Each structure stands twice: as structure tokens, then as C-alpha cells.
Amino acid sequence: MAYQTSFPDEPPLPGSFKRKPNYFTTPFGFAPGELPVEKGRYRLIWSKACPWATRQMIARSLLGLEDAISVGTVDPVRPPPYRDERGERTDWAFSLDPGGVDPVLKIKTLSEIYLATDSGYEGRFTVPAVIDLKVRKVVNTDYFNMSYYWETVWKDFHRKDAPDLFPQDLREEIIALNEVIYYEVNNGVYKAGFAETQEAYADACEKVFIRLDELEKRLAKSRYLFGDRLTDSDIRLYVTLARFDAAYYNCFRVNKRRVRDYPALWAYARSLYRIPAFRENTDFDHIKIHYHLCCDRGNVLHLLPKGPDNSDWLPERSA
Numbered sequence: 001m002a003y004q005t006s007f008p009d010e011p012p013l014p015g016s017f018k019r020k021p022n023y024f025t026t027p028f029g030f031a032p033g034e035l036p037v038e039k040g041r042y043r044l045i046w047s048k049a050c051p052w053a054t055r056q057m058i059a060r061s062l063l064g065l066e067d068a069i070s071v072g073t074v075d076p077v078r079p080p081p082y083r084d085e086r087g088e089r090t091d092w093a094f095s096l097d098p099g100g101v102d103p104v105l106k107i108k109t110l111s112e113i114y115l116a117t118d119s120g121y122e123g124r125f126t127v128p129a130v131i132d133l134k135v136r137k138v139v140n141t142d143y144f145n146m147s148y149y150w151e152t153v154w155k156d157f158h159r160k161d162a163p164d165l166f167p168q169d170l171r172e173e174i175i176a177l178n179e180v181i182y183y184e185v186n187n188g189v190y191k192a193g194f195a196e197t198q199e200a201y202a203d204a205c206e207k208v209f210i211r212l213d214e215l216e217k218r219l220a221k222s223r224y225l226f227g228d229r230l231t232d233s234d235i236r237l238y239v240t241l242a243r244f245d246a247a248y249y250n251c252f253r254v255n256k257r258r259v260r261d262y263p264a265l266w267a268y269a270r271s272l273y274r275i276p277a278f279r280e281n282t283d284f285d286h287i288k289i290h291y292h293l294c295c296d297r298g299n300v301l302h303l304l305p306k307g308p309d310n311s312d313w314l315p316e317r318s319a
Contacts, residue, residue, distance in 0.1 A: 013197070013199050013200040013203055014197050014199065014200065015195055015196035015197025015199065015200040015201075016191065016195060016196075016197075016200040016203075016204075017190055017191045017193075017194035017195055017196075017200070017204075019187060019190065020123065020124065022126075022141050022142045022143070022144075023121070023123050023141060024117075024129075024130075024138050024139055024140050024141045024142070025140065025141075025142040025145075026139060026140060027140075027142075027145065027149065028140070028149040028153050028154065029149075029153050030153065035130075035132070035139055035140065037153050037154055037156070037157075039067070039068045039157055040068065040070070040133075041132060041133055041134055042069050042070070042130050042131065042132060042133065042139075043069070043070045043071065043072055043104055043105065043130070043131045043133055044056060044057075044060070044069050044070070044071050044072070044128060044129075044130055044131075045071075045072045045073075045074065045092075045102075045110060045127055045128065045129045045130075045131060046071065046072070046073060046074070046127050046128050047073070047074045047075075047076060047092060047127045047286070047290065048073065048076060048281070048282075048283035048286035048287070049076040049283075049286045049287050049289070049290030049291065050127050050128070050290075051186065051239035051240055051242075051243060052127070052128060052143035052239075053127040053128035053143070054239045054242075054281055054282070055128075055143070055146075055147055055235050055236060055239050056128045056143070056146050056147055056150065057071070057281040058235050058238070058239075058277050058278055058281050059147045059150045059151065059165065059232070059235060060150060061276070061277035061280065061281060062162065062163055062165065062230075062235075062275075062277045063150055063151065063154070063157075063158045063159065063162045063163075063165070064157075064158055064159025064162050065150060065154060065157055065158070067157075068154065068157040070104060072094065072097075072102045072104065072105065072131075073094075073096055073097075074092035074093060074094055074096070074110060074127065075092065075093045075094070075095040075096050076286040076287075076289045076290035076294075077289060077290065077293055077294060078090055078091055078092060078093070078294050079091055079092075079093040079095070079109060090124050090125055090126075091109050091110060091111045091125045092109065092110040092125060092127060093108060093109050093110075094107065094108055094109070094110075095108075104133070105131065105136070109125075110125045110127070110129065111125045113129075113131060113136070113137070113138055114129075114138055116136060116137070117137040117138045126141055126143075128141065128143055128146060129141050130146070144182065147165075147232055147235065147236075148166060148232070151164075151165045151166040151232060152166060163230050165230065165231050165232045165235070166231065166232050167229070167231070170226055170229070170231065173226070174226070174231055174232055174233050177225065177233050178232065178233055178236055180211070181211075181233065181236050181237050181240075182236070184207050184208060184210075184211040185208060185211050185212065185215075185237065185240050186236060186239070186240050188204055188207055188208040188211070189208055189240060189244070189248040189252050189254050190252070191204035191207075192204040192205040192208060192248075192252050192253060192254050193248065193251060193252025193253065193254070193295070194252075201253065205253070205254055205256065208254055209254075209256045209257065212257070212262065212265065215237070215265060216262045216263075216264050216265050217264075219264040219265060219267075219268045220263075220264040223268075223271070224268075225237065230275075234272060235278075238269060238272045238273075238278060241259050241265060241268075241269040242269065242273070242282050242284075242287070243287050243291070244258065244259045245258045245259050245260060245308050246284055246287050246288050246291070246308055246310065247287055247288065247290075247291035247292070247295075248291075250305070251291045251292060251295055252295075260312075269313075270312075270313055270314075273313045273314075274314075284310045284313075288304065288305070289304065292304055292305060
């Protein structure tokens with residue numbers, strides 16, 4: 001079952017950024033035509049820089065799916081010639097692996113498996129991408145719904161003490177909040193960063209901070225977005241907060257305030273970072289490298305900034 005497969009059209013302002021829809025959206029499940037849930041059959045390709053992919057990795061770790069779903073990691077810097085973030089085709093390389101080859105798929109770039117899946121594919125080569133190892137094809141790139149599948153139909157492979165990230169009694173509320181977080185925060189920063197007119201940028205930027213202000217009030221009264229219960233919504237908000245000061249604030253000019261300037265949001269983000277599943281899947285170096293060297297259109301000299309100092313994400317050491 002797909003909980004959200006397409007996003008409603010918004011009246012576009014001139015120069016607005018519009019994200020392209022996902023191409024591979026077959027859901028995991030047990031009905032005819034759905035992707036079979038089978039241990040060891042799939043490989044999840046991610047970039048440590050990508051918020052959509054990092055979400056899947058945090059859920060995978062929290063749920064204990066490491067033995068069920070293998071992982072391949074791409075370099076944070078995209079290889080030429082596909083380095084344009086403004087609608088041009090992009091690619092990712094497995095240059096972090098020995099010989100620059102994914103040890104399971106035996107490919108050097110993500111485009112190889114996309115084009116092997118569909119030689120006529122004309123979209124972007126995106127992460128997260130789920131590869132079916134039996135047929136050597138990309139089968140799902142639906143980052144919005146993907147974590148819902150890990151949390152529901154993959155339940156038989158969860159570890160015994162795994163948290164219920166998508167509890168039935170909160171499901172409708174989680175879905176509703178996730179859509180707001182997506183439109184106004186997760187994708188909102190990209191609407192600001194990739195806007196091509198002052199009007200579109202100003203509109204997107206203002207909406208980001210209106211929503212962050214509201215979330216600040218909510219989290220001033222609550223440990224997590226839904227009280228004391230860690231849910232899918234927390235993962236979705238966290239991945240943007242983790243990238244905000246190091247990338248979105250400067251690269252995307254979403255610079256009215258930093259996350260560090262919000263007492264409740266900052267405390268919340270740091271509390272999540274202390275959870276191993278969040279901390280081990282957060283790589284500030286990869287985030288900074290990717291956004292400043294691949295996404296910052298003004299950084300024509302490809303200079304990598306020294307800051308921010310991310311040591312303050314960890315709790316203060318006791319004397």
C-alpha cells in the first residue's frame with residue numbers, strides 16, 4: 001500500500017522549483033503486483049549526504065533490518081558529466097569502494113543499474129534506490145513512502161525490541177504531519193535554494209521559517225513530535241535539521257535563523273543525534289562536501305568552508 005504517491009500541485013510562482021515525481025514506485029507488500037518481502041533480496045543504495053536516503057538508513061537501523069536489506073554507499077561528490085542540480089540528469093559513483101566498484105552490484109555508477117533496468121529511462125539517477133538483486137533492476141525509488149514499508153510490511157524482520165515508528169493509533173496524524181513537514185521543511189529548503197526569482201525564493205524561505213517557528217512551539221512542550229513516542233515523523237524532521245546549519249542556511253540562503261537559534265528544535269535535534277541509529281547515519285563531512293561542491297551554484301571556485309563546528313551536537317563532557 002502506498003500512503004502517498006503524488007504531491008498536489010501548488011500554484012507556481014515564476015521561477016519556482018518543482019521536484020520531479022518518482023519513477024519506480026511499486027510498493028512492497030503481499031498483494032499481486034507488489035514487491036515481495038524477502039530477506040537478502042534487496043540492496044538499498046544511499047548517499048550519506050542525501051536526506052531522503054538517510055531517512056531510510058535511520059529507520060533500517062532502528063528497526064534492526066541490517067541483516068535483511070544490504071546497503072551500498074555512493075560518493076558525496078557526483079561524477080562528471082552529470083553535476084547540474086537544476087533539472088539535468090545526475091549520477092552517483094561508488095568511488096568509496098575498493099576499485100570504485102560496488103562489491104555486490106559490480107557497477108561503478110548508479111546510472112548503470114538504472115539504464116540496465118530501463119534503457120529508455122530519461123529521468124535523474126536518484127538515491128535512495130532499492131535494487132532487486134534477483135533480477136538486477138531498480139524496483140523502488142519512492143523516498144516518501146519507502147520508510148512506511150520498512151515500518152509495516154517488513155515487520156516480520158524487525159528486531160524484538162524495535163520501536164513502533166508508525167503506530168496504528170497515530171497513523172493518520174503521522175501521515176498528515178509528514179506531508180506538512182515534506183512540503184514546508186524537507187522540500188521547502190530546496191524550493192528556496194533552487195528558486196530562480198526573488199519572489200519564489202522569498203515565498204519558499206518565509207514558509208520554511210513559519211513552519212519551524214510552529215514546530216519550535218510544539219517541541220517546547222514535547223520530547224518528540226508525538227509526546228514521548230519516537231515516530232517516523234521525527235526521522236523526517238531530523239534529516240533536515242541535521243543539514244540546516246551546515247548546508248541549507250548558507251548554500252540555499254535559508255538564513256533567517258539557524259537551528260541553533262531555536263532552543264527547543266536544537267535540543268530536540270541533539271537528543272535524536274544521541275540515539276545511535278541517528279548519529280551513525282549522520283555524516284556532517286559528507287553533507288558539507290556534497291552541498292557546497294555539488295549544489296551551491298554560487299561556489300564557482302568549489303571552495304569547501306571550514307565551519308560550522310559540529311562538535312556541539314554531542315552532549316557536553318562532564319568535568
